[in-house]
Amino acid sequence: MAERIFGHIPNVYEGDNFENRLTLSHSKVHRPTQAGISGSQKEGADSIVLSGGYEDDQDLGDVIIYTGHGGRDPDSKKQVANQILSDKNLALAINCQNGLPVRVIRGASHKSQFSPEFGYRYDGLYKVVKYWKKKGKSGFNVWLFRLEKIDTDKSLGFEVKEDAPEYAKTTRTTVIQQRINRDYSLTIRVKEIYNFHCQVCNTKLFTNAGFYAEAAHIKPLGEPHHGPDTLDNLLCLCPNHHVMFDFGGFMIDDDFTLVGLDGKLTVKPEHQINKDFLRYHREHFTI
Structure with missing residues (x-):
């Protein structure tokens, strides 16, 4: 199995678009071609895809309330069983415990104002700040994870954005990548x-x-x-x-x-x- 990468993928930048799950997988941004969470309960989760799969998801842009894996009917998209804190859900919990970042990808089928118009878009790194269990909209227990965007302008100098004087009359900006690639x-x-x-x-x-x-x-x-x-x-x-x-x-x-x-x-x-x-x-x- 390929080594799991936590953090940015070399030569892939926030805002990059991908035509489908296969190209997303080949880029290593999110390796599974179907699963929404890439990770293991021993290592943690390296990436997630928001694709409109769970009814209890909330996408607020820089804050995401992400519903864990399991218990969903594939046809109706409704919860039909309780979720448990194991497998992919435990992987996200490990991120919270160990401070590991998770790459967030939004898909066009994800019903949110922050979703791309087509395909999939890499939207940067988020941290899992807390997780908890509650009864979801369908009456079954779900595990929810609060993800907060890592502000790459202000934290550890990952990315610095500066207005370019020559573009002062337009909406363009020059983005200077200054990532600290943490191991x-x-x-x-x-x-x-x-x-x-x-x-x-x-x-x-x-x-x-x-x-x-x-x-x-x-x-x-x-x-x-x-x-x-x-x-x-x-x-x-x-x-x-x-x-x-x-x-x-x-x-x-x-x-x-x-x-x-x-x-x-x-x-x-x-x-x-x-x-x-x-x-x-x-x-x-x-x-």
Whole structure:
């Protein structure tokens, strides 16, 4: 099976159109030629297609309430059975837990003002911010996922749009692509090294989608820090200590002693942390 890619596909840009599901699959933007969710319950979901399949979907543009997979009659398009949190649904839940982006593609058959007039259109990256179960319009339980557009203008410098002076009297703009191609496999790797335990407090959080931890960059990505997306620049932290670390609540000495907290950072032999990044964090994020 081909390696699953989380994030943008090289040489494919937001707004690109595709004639049908076959060309969409060949482009690697969304590999399945029929299924609406591309993913697995072990890895997460890399892409979804909005094609008008589920009655409980809501498309608000930058926010999508996406109905999970299963329980639908293929002819009437109505729910006839309860959905469960497994398979493709669990894949989307894993995205939420692990901060993995999902590519969103809208099809012409999707009843929304944001849909293309024909074929399919790649509409960029979204994050799964929450998910929940409720009784749908047909009276059966469905799993709903709230997807929010990743603002590529403001987050991590993925994309910068600037008005071109020579087009000042028209509606055209020049789009400069400045993507940071994050390697999301690294976020999974650092969590696996520590078996989802926080390196600071050893907490391991359990949710209905499995264990939860966060991958924290020591030297931040993007402007103005330009930290690398590498394993030696990552920590596995619980949410509390992630926030504290990002906002200078504690720092880490070169010998991994915690400053501002008691104790010492847990570091496994297979995780070589670059101490230059620790020094950068101490210099820039603590008072």
